[in-house]
Amino acid sequence: MKSLQDLVRPELRGQTPYGAPQLDVPVAVNTNESSYAVPQEVVDQITRDVTKVAASLNRYPDREFGRLRGLLAAYLQRTTGEPVTAEQIWAANGSNEVLQHIVQAFGGAGRTALGFTPSYSMHPLISGRNGTTWVDGLRDADPTRFDIDGDLAVEQTKRHDPEVIFLCSPNNPTGTALDIDVVRRVYDATDRAIVVVDEAYTEFARPGTPSAVTLLPGRERLVVSRTMSKAFAFAGARLGYLAAAPEFTDLLRLVRLPYHLSSVTQAVACAALEHTSTMLAMVEQIKTTRDELVAGCTELGLQPVPSDANFVLVGGFDDATATWQALLDRGVLVRDVGIPHHLRITAGTPAENHAVLQALSAVTRGDDR
Template sequence: MAEPGWTPPLRDELQGIEPYGAPQLDVPVALNVNENPYAPSPGCVADIAAAVATAATTLNRYPDREFTPLREALAAYLTREAGVAVTPDQVWAANGSNEVMLQLLQAFGGPGRTAVSFAPTYSMYPEYARDSVTGWVAGRRREDFSFDLDHAAALIGEHRPSVVLLPSPNNPTGTALPPEVVAPLATMLREHGGGVLVVDEAYAEFRRTGVPSALELLADHPNLVVTRTMSKAFALAGGRLGYLAASPAITDALRVVRLPYHLSSVTQAAALAALGHAEELLGAVAELRRGRDELVRYLREAGYDVAESDANFVLFGRFADRHAVWQGLLDRGVLIRETGPDGWLRVSVGTPAEMDAFVTALEAVRDAIGDNGLVSEQQGAHR
């Protein structure tokens, strides 16, 4: 038992830090964490249950450390989805893309090294850097959230980062990187110290027709890493399976920092079974794309400023007091996310019934607050 007055010897940079996490509240409509609102079908659930039951018969043994069948299935899926050849030795997986990212920073970051991203960007990136004792530098995006390649080149030249993290589509804005950005960035990094470019495609399956994946550039850039997840498109957020595609040299390096047997037999079995239902699960993605586009149209017609989105969420504003709008929605049973640049809110795309509830609540909040709640003179930059 600890002595009275004793406190744990927490690292100095962690003192007073609140743990990451979106609010988990019991509300009728939860649209705050970009989940897929469509649960797996009964057939998919049955196959997952059967696969897990089989895995349970060997739980007295450690899992396949190399998770070879899962890597083969993920490589086959990426090859079909992106139209480029991805081999199993190019694939790595972990417990959600969060662990994939942390392993990348553990392998290629560390004391005396720097990671870079461009704000607004995913709020966990600086935490991965902090947890791996990696320096953190945040550049900026343009006012319309597009990527400024000249600014990026200057920042890379100044800091010579060992890792650059770029979500595409970006979280929280939903904007995708243009194809002409990725290749020059990968080349710049090789020329300025050999850093790794990580393109985080957690929402890639939701991108609009004609928006390419960075997977198409893997063969030409050995320092390029493309990360994906089964949490979103595959409706497997509770399964915690993220993965990446990269050169075999990069996947080999991650073996050095991974914890022993980091992917459980249950996780491997569930993910393999879900991949067997890829066509069915991606059918729900098409419905969510349509819902996103309808939501963007509605918000713009209602006078809101809306960021272009290739994800399953939409960033909209701008509000003089976004917290009042967030709270007003919550009071009406709808939970969205208060994140991103000041004055903006992010809403996930849900089922048609959930989106109707969101629209009804938003209109009620607007009636209560009035148009003065909108920063109207700033409207139009993202339309």
């Protein structure tokens, strides 16, 4: 008799589920969540709005999430200066589901997705588990550099001729922003690939960093994905979205599950978007602690990568895995992303930052010995 492992789809055999450690520790700075609670005035608005929809939960939600799309379009237009309409917006339960819709619609068996690693680990997972062949592209000929070399990206795009291309800006786990000209060049290097720019951390970028939303006009194969999990401190709400040509978002209806965004999810997200200024006030605080984390790590003789995200990739560890454990033993949970000699650390509150730097100082001095 065959086992369930024999019966599961071939591309899933022997695989392990995605997941970051969820441990009860004093300082958890491993998953790039916001360390700041949702402001009380927004909590109050959410409570009122969810109460309003609670009595109608016997009915299916608005399948087209019209009000939410309008608020997301207005937010993008206000923050990027680019006209964006509700018809250009798509949303789902977290940006991972948004990315999955893209792969379901444009990837699949016999098709290829290209990404430039190290980058967001869910890009290859979503691709592979939807039957799409993943190509692990190079960011730079020098593996110690984390920026994308435009010439190399264009060459790989032409050589592999993929159906889907993933770019990430600011990149996770390196925190580096992408030169917007690279997006233009990669898009122009192919006449069939869907080019996805993952901007999950874009609100944390340093001043003068343009969004790929500004490139959308005239580019029907370009997609910009975003999330409310990071800058909006909404990781628990599970709301991601994208902006693209209306014709593109219309095609995603072919793969979405019926009524995929609940009435509660829509109400919660709309409440937050109606208080955008309040929600995003935390972003400047996080950018300050991020820069202080960079400075503190530099003073310790470590090698932090300049970051445009809400985290810092820190290099200079002889043994990253051993350092990860030593920090955990001191109550500090960071992320080992598999890059030799590097660990990723989320910028938390000032108190969390202080605890991280104290623990790093102790570990790098060898106090644990």
